Amino acid sequence: MTDQSLSHPWLVVRIYRFYRDGFRQMTVGRTLWKIIFIKLFIMFAVLKCFFFPDFLATQFTTDAQRADYVIEQLTQSAPGSVQPVKGE
Numbered sequence: 001m002t003d004q005s006l007s008h009p010w011l012v013v014r015i016y017r018f019y020r021d022g023f024r025q026m027t028v029g030r031t032l033w034k035i036i037f038i039k040l041f042i043m044f045a046v047l048k049c050f051f052f053p054d055f056l057a058t059q060f061t062t063d064a065q066r067a068d069y070v071i072e073q074l075t076q077s078a079p080g081s082v083q084p085v086k087g088e
Helices: 011-024 028-051 055-059 063-075
Strands: none
Touching: 055 063
């Protein structure tokens, strides 16, 4: 009696091999993936410098002030929200 599980590779291994072989045979796809990675780099690395300045560093001088501001922003209620009444 042969063990059938040994003759068939695990599902994860089969999926890995499927994608590995597919990426090896790509020609146009490699170029497209390079373009995608370049775009992602531009979006997250370059644009972050221009559109997302370090707000906390420019507004506060110490870490304690920064921490207090963050805690205050996280714990304040949203405008228009109803606060539950104690005892209900």
